[in-house]
Amino acid sequence: MTPDREDRLWMYRIMYLSRQFEERIKPAYFEGKQPMFNMAKGPIPGEMHLSEGQEPCAVGVCAHLRADDWVTAPHRPHHIAIAKGVDLRAMAAEIFGKKAGLSGGRGGHMHLFDVRVNFSCSGIIAQGMGPAAGAALAAKLRGSDQVAVAFIGEGAANQGAFHETLNLAAVWNLPCLFVIEDNSYGISVAKRDSTAIPSNAARAAAYGMPGIAVADNDPDAVYRAAGEAIARARAGGGPSLIEIETTRLEGHFMGDVEGYRPEGEVAALKVRDPLIVYRERLLSDGFDAAELDDSERSAVADVDDAFAFARETPLPDAVEAFDHVFA
Amino acid sequence: MTETTSKRRLTIARAMSEAIAQEMERDPDVLVMGEDVAKLGGVFSTTTGLLDRFGPDRVRDTPISETAFIGAAVGLAAAGMRPVVELMFVDFFGVCMDPIYNLAAKQNYFSGGQIQCPMVLMTSVGGGYGDGGQHSQCLYASFAHLPGMKVVIPSNAHDAKGLMTAAIADPNPVIFMFHKSLQGVGWLGTVLGAITDVPEARYEVPIGKASVVHEGTDVTVVGLGLTVHHALDAAKQVAGRGVSIEVIDLRTVAPLDRETIRASVRKTGRLIVVDDDYLSFGVTGEVIASVCEDRSITLRAAPARIAHPDIPIPFTPVMEHFVLPSSAKVVAAIEDMMEAGHD
Amino acid sequence: MTDVAIALDWWEDGSEGAISAWLVDDGDRVEAGVIVAEVMNEKVSFELFAPTSGIISIFVPAETPVVPGQVVARIAP
Numbered sequence: 195m196t197p198d199r200e201d202r203l204w205m206y207r208i209m210y211l212s213r214q215f216e217e218r219i220k221p222a223y224f225e226g227k228q229p230m231f232n233m234a235k236g237p238i239p240g241e242m243h244l245s246e247g248q249e250p251c252a253v254g255v256c257a258h259l260r261a262d263d264w265v266t267a268p269h270r271p272h273h274i275a276i277a278k279g280v281d282l283r284a285m286a287a288e289i290f291g292k293k294a295g296l297s298g299g300r301g302g303h304m305h306l307f308d309v310r311v312n313f314s315c316s317g318i319i320a321q322g323m324g325p326a327a328g329a330a331l332a333a334k335l336r337g338s339d340q341v342a343v344a345f346i347g348e349g350a351a352n353q354g355a356f357h358e359t360l361n362l363a364a365v366w367n368l369p370c371l372f373v374i375e376d377n378s379y380g381i382s383v384a385k386r387d388s389t390a391i392p393s394n395a396a397r398a399a400a401y402g403m404p405g406i407a408v409a410d411n412d413p414d415a416v417y418r419a420a421g422e423a424i425a426r427a428r429a430g431g432g433p434s435l436i437e438i439e440t441t442r443l444e445g446h447f448m449g450d451v452e453g454y455r456p457e458g459e460v461a462a463l464k465v466r467d468p469l470i471v472y473r474e475r476l477l478s479d480g481f482d483a484a485e486l487d488d489s490e491r492s493a494v495a496d497v498d499d500a501f502a503f504a505r506e507t508p509l510p511d512a513v514e515a516f517d518h519v520f521a
Numbered sequence: 522m523t524e525t526t527s528k529r530r531l532t533i534a535r536a537m538s539e540a541i542a543q544e545m546e547r548d549p550d551v552l553v554m555g556e557d558v559a560k561l562g563g564v565f566s567t568t569t570g571l572l573d574r575f576g577p578d579r580v581r582d583t584p585i586s587e588t589a590f591i592g593a594a595v596g597l598a599a600a601g602m603r604p605v606v607e608l609m610f611v612d613f614f615g616v617c618m619d620p621i622y623n624l625a626a627k628q629n630y631f632s633g634g635q636i637q638c639p640m641v642l643m644t645s646v647g648g649g650y651g652d653g654g655q656h657s658q659c660l661y662a663s664f665a666h667l668p669g670m671k672v673v674i675p676s677n678a679h680d681a682k683g684l685m686t687a688a689i690a691d692p693n694p695v696i697f698m699f700h701k702s703l704q705g706v707g708w709l710g711t712v713l714g715a716i717t718d719v720p721e722a723r724y725e726v727p728i729g730k731a732s733v734v735h736e737g738t739d740v741t742v743v744g745l746g747l748t749v750h751h752a753l754d755a756a757k758q759v760a761g762r763g764v765s766i767e768v769i770d771l772r773t774v775a776p777l778d779r780e781t782i783r784a785s786v787r788k789t790g791r792l793i794v795v796d797d798d799y800l801s802f803g804v805t806g807e808v809i810a811s812v813c814e815d816r817s818i819t820l821r822a823a824p825a826r827i828a829h830p831d832i833p834i835p836f837t838p839v840m841e842h843f844v845l846p847s848s849a850k851v852v853a854a855i856e857d858m859m860e861a862g863h864d
Numbered sequence: 865m866t867d868v869a870i871a872l873d874w875w876e877d878g879s880e881g882a883i884s885a886w887l888v889d890d891g892d893r894v895e896a897g898v899i900v901a902e903v904m905n906e907k908v909s910f911e912l913f914a915p916t917s918g919i920i921s922i923f924v925p926a927e928t929p930v931v932p933g934q935v936v937a938r939i940a941p
Contacts, residue, residue: 229880229929231708239651291837302653302836317655352584382561388584449907512843515835530887707884707904
């Protein structure tokens with residue numbers, strides 16, 4: 195299952211768009227937070243977990259998904275939401291806490307929900323896995339070929355819900371896929387210090403499902419592995435686990451100065467930035483630079499539009515806090 | 522929280538790490554575990570400097586496995602050690618409540634006193650800085666409701682060190698809650714009133730004793746953690762209008778110091794309770810019930826309570842700040858109560 | 865008179881931090897080695913210690929920008 199030309203161009207464009215989105219959030223996030231980094235201040239308060247470097251994981255998987263397939267994402271969701279087709283304006287507005295946001299400002303950056311593309315995310319580690327299994331069960335019971343995908347980090351593979359959900363998905367033969375974005379760090383704790391074995395893909399066998407390790411943050415390789423797993427799930431072949439070796443180019447959260455990372459590590463990663471690497475590969479595979487530039491320009495235009503909207507659209511009324519507690 | 526002549530003020534974060542360090546120095550059975558507590562010194566700076574001083578055997582970074590490492594803490598305690606475990610955000614209790622309320626809290630009871638559980642579970646609480654509904658909760662009542670554990674929350678650095686020391690010494694499981702706004706880590710804002718003198722020597726603040734932090738005669742205002750500071754701000758504001766309020770800092774949620782609260786309301790005849798946790802089935806109801814059931818107390822006005830309403834905590838600041846308690850809400854409640862009861 | 869300054873090696877030049885809280889007041893008597901302020905750059909905290917004992921005069925209030933090397937207070941014997 196190799197990506198064709200159209201898939202690869204889509205992946206590049208979405209990776210680029212996703213990166214632009216994150217790069218635009220950064221200065222907005224730091225507004226009002228200098229020189230005193232007070233998390234409560236500015237147009238985007240709270241925590242912010244950006245996905246620079248992890249884009250290949252999102253595009254390689256979501257390239258195979260339809261709007262009616264489900265995706266659950268963790269506290270670092272933007273690249274996944276974008277790849278899934280979440281409304282960009284409403285997403286930006288939600289991050290800025292606006293009334294036109296996906297949840298009218300109630301959720302914020304870690305709690306993005308878009309029912310039109312069956313996307314949700316949650317801030318508690320590994321807790322998106324159970325709901326993905328449940329959505330997959332619904333598909334199975336209805337005789338639909340929809341699938342559900344849960345994205346987690348490598349730290350989540352040590353959480354109880356990971357083990358329980360893998361077993362449940364396998365014993366019930368559910369059409370789902372579990373994708374681990376291994377960026378080597380759970381906040382400050384390196385994978386080698388938290389995980390008893392080097393590869394979480396190897397854990398899949400313990401739960402009766404295929405486990406695939408994807409190296410090198412390669413969108414084409416993610417595409418191939420995810421394509422097979424999703425096709426298998428749609429055909430009734432049950433769940434799979436994929437672990438992708440990816441890179442977190444920024445801190446765990448904005449403001450994290452990463453004193454726990456060895457010197458030079460981040461600089462070395464930035465040289466292998468997946469955007470740079472993929473663009474080079476596409477060019478050497480015969481893509482036209484002008485075509486890629488066009489994609490980049492249109493991505494920037496989309497992000498500009500979303501941010502302009504998010505800035506201008508009004509805040510909700512405070513009393514709207516009481517809406518939607520119950521249906 | 523009185524001034525002394527020796528200027529040695531600390532933030533709550535520093536007071537906590539100092540208390541833990543002193544106890545680890547005294548007692549080789551004390552150890553610390555949790556996510557990011559070793560190299561990073563804790564996401565909220567609760568364990569700064571401990572790894573360098575005591576090494577990786579006694580200061581351990583754990584995987585993201587709360588059920589496992591908190592369960593392990595119960596076992597360590599049963600084996601005679603004194604673990605101090607960090608649950609990064611109280612909101613994460615959902616993934617690990619069993620070892621807390623079914624094991625730690627019941628170990629001494631089920632064993633008829635044979636096996637104790639001298640563990641401290643320290644955990645961050647509170648919002649007001651836009652972290653959303655899964656990272657801003659308080660949940661005091663959720664823990665206080667379950668028998669067998671003590672629950673404490675300091676409002677200032679002096680009490681933080683004393684309560685941590687007492688918690689580590691206590692043979693029972695103690696949930697040590699620290700409010701994110703009061704930590705003094707700067708990036709969560711600074712509440713100057715929480716930064717207080719902290720003696721260098723070892724001392725304990727007794728668990729189960731509330732403190733009258735501002736004396737008064739007209740209204741008793743009961744708070745905990747951050748809401749103590751709202752009440753103290755309100756005290757200053759209404760003093761200018763001739764109203765004298767008595768502020769009680771609970772310090773311990775469970776076991777609740779009903780005597781101190783009742784003695785105060787016996788004197789003032791009026792009660793307001795301020796809590797940034799959810800309104801219903803919580804601390805405010807418990808304090809009011811504890812006063813109302815005391816037949817020796819005559820109330821001059823119906824009690825009032827200020828709390829976060831029964832809704833998930835919204836992200837967007839205009840909503841979050843609308844629903845959270847504040848000193849302005851306390852002032853309004855005091856004035857309302859004084860006006861209504863005026864005879 | 866002894867300077868109390870933001871250490872040169874705390875964070876990179878060109879970046880601003882701030883004193884998040886003074887732990888003493890202007891005019892207080894301080895002992896050498898006591899923490900006098902918490903300083904922040906992004907999310908990292910640093911402790912500012914009194915280098916000598918004496919009476920401290922504070923020049924820079926909390927929450928204003930500071931840079932490495934900046935003198936923020938002085939201690940007179």
